[in-house]
Amino acid sequence: xxxxxxxxxxxxxxxxxxxxxxxxxxxxxxxxxxxxxxxxxxxxxxxxxxxxxxxxxxxxxxxxxxxxxxxxxxxxxxxxxxxxxxxxxxxxxxxxxxxxxxxxxxxxxxxxxxxxxxxxxxxxxxxxxxxxxxxxxxxxxxxxxxxxxxxxxxxxxxxxxxxxxxxxxxxxxxxxxxxxxxxxxxxxxxxxxx
Amino acid sequence: xxxxxxxxxxxxxxxxxxxxxxxxxxxxxxxxxxxxxxxxxxxxxxxxxxxxxxxxxxxxxxxxxxxxxxxxxxxxxxxxxxxxxxxxxxxxxxxxxxxxxxxxxxxxxxxxxxxxxxxxxxxxxxxxxxxxxxxxxxxxxxxxxxxxxxxxxxxxxxxxxxxxxxxxxxxxxxxxxxxxxxxxxxxxxxxxxxxxxxxxxx
Numbered sequence: 051x052x053x054x055x056x057x058x059x060x061x062x063x064x065x066x067x068x069x070x071x072x073x074x075x076x077x078x079x080x081x082x083x084x085x086x087x088x089x090x091x092x093x094x095x096x097x098x099x100x101x102x103x104x105x106x107x108x109x110x111x112x113x114x115x116x117x118x119x120x121x122x123x124x125x126x127x128x129x130x131x132x133x134x135x136x137x138x139x140x141x142x143x144x145x146x147x148x149x150x151x152x153x154x155x156x157x158x159x160x161x162x163x164x165x166x167x168x169x170x171x172x173x174x175x176x177x178x179x180x181x182x183x184x185x186x187x188x189x190x191x192x193x194x195x196x197x198x199x200x201x202x203x204x205x206x207x208x209x210x211x212x213x214x215x216x217x218x219x220x221x222x223x224x225x226x227x228x229x230x231x232x233x234x235x236x237x238x239x240x241x242x243x244x
Numbered sequence: 245x246x247x248x249x250x251x252x253x254x255x256x257x258x259x260x261x262x263x264x265x266x267x268x269x270x271x272x273x274x275x276x277x278x279x280x281x282x283x284x285x286x287x288x289x290x291x292x293x294x295x296x297x298x299x300x301x302x303x304x305x306x307x308x309x310x311x312x313x314x315x316x317x318x319x320x321x322x323x324x325x326x327x328x329x330x331x332x333x334x335x336x337x338x339x340x341x342x343x344x345x346x347x348x349x350x351x352x353x354x355x356x357x358x359x360x361x362x363x364x365x366x367x368x369x370x371x372x373x374x375x376x377x378x379x380x381x382x383x384x385x386x387x388x389x390x391x392x393x394x395x396x397x398x399x400x401x402x403x404x405x406x407x408x409x410x411x412x413x414x415x416x417x418x419x420x421x422x423x424x425x426x427x428x429x430x431x432x433x434x435x436x437x438x439x440x441x442x443x444x445x446x
């Protein structure tokens with residue numbers, strides 16, 4: 051795996067193929083947990099963590115269990131169960147090992163199971179045909195891209211609290227339009243080539 | 245057995261409590277695959293099928309599934325039907341598979357389905373759960389088609405940005421503001437609380 055190729059995977063994961071703003075996955079937490087900067091950061095890091103572990107485990111299970119046994123059609127069921135089990139395990143382990151981190155993430159952890167960014171990335175890695183190193187790099191950069199989108203949105207929405215917004219646009223509608231403008235900026239970088 | 249009034253309310257739920265614009269569930273596929281009318285119909289009907297079947301089975305099994313493991317049980321039921329749709333579309337509708345294939349497995353994590361399982365099918369009898377599934381599924385399809393028509397129309401007159409993700413966000417935001425306005429005018433008192441919270445406490 052050459053370094054430039056890995057770099058392009060990173061850039062595409064974080065910016066040009068941003069999971070939220072370009073691929074439109076994981077929008078529920080993006081809108082729900084982006085009201086403040088700190089909660090956005092917490093959610094972003096929790097998702098990154100689950101994303102990396104789940105796509106790695108899904109990758110290993112897919113190529114070493116499902117493919118040899120010819121059970122590829124069970125992909126969706128197996129992947130979602132792995133993600134649900136992992137999130138539950140992470141919940142238990144974090145509660146025991148690092149209560150402070152658990153308390154700051156606690157609320158968001160359970161939500162990650164139904165975050166389609168996690169299942170989407172696990173599926174994408176298989177359909178792109180990545181090898182194991184690229185899978186990990188891809189998952190890390192997708193997670194960082196998610197965190198970046200959440201942080202930018204959190205910052206904007208903190209400021210929007212004090213600005214005057216038309217009555218019927220308050221809350222979600224204006225947040226969606228803001229996200230649309232951010233998405234234009236991100237897809238404008240799509241011309242980056244290496 | 246529920247009475248006629250409740251049945252009617254359930255049947256109209258897809259419009260009055262529209263899953264996309266009022267309950268704000270399932271935003272990811274809404275924005276991603278409402279770029280054309282045909283994608284909207286395809287994904288909408290696929291989701292509606294899974295919703296109807298999962299509502300039916302969860303309602304049938306609601307007294308058997310233990311409370312503690314209900315979420316994993318629901319997810320397995322939903323994932324089974326998603327796999328059925330996935331295999332069906334891959335085999336019989338190759339064109340549709342090429343355009344929305346990546347989003348079919350993601351129906352598993354569509355909050356509309358788990359949300360209706362938890363809020364409706366686990367508490368109601370089989371008939372009303374199926375009606376709820378049909379109504380919510382068609383409500384979802386209708387929203388996707390509406391957005392698809394707007395986005396495709398705008399793209400047809402040269403504003404191609406509206407078929408990208410950015411346009412999806414913007415059209416969705418504007419339509420939601422419109423719905424806020426219409427619902428506020430229709431029954432101001434009932435919706436006022438919901439609306440003043442900006443629709444974010446769900």
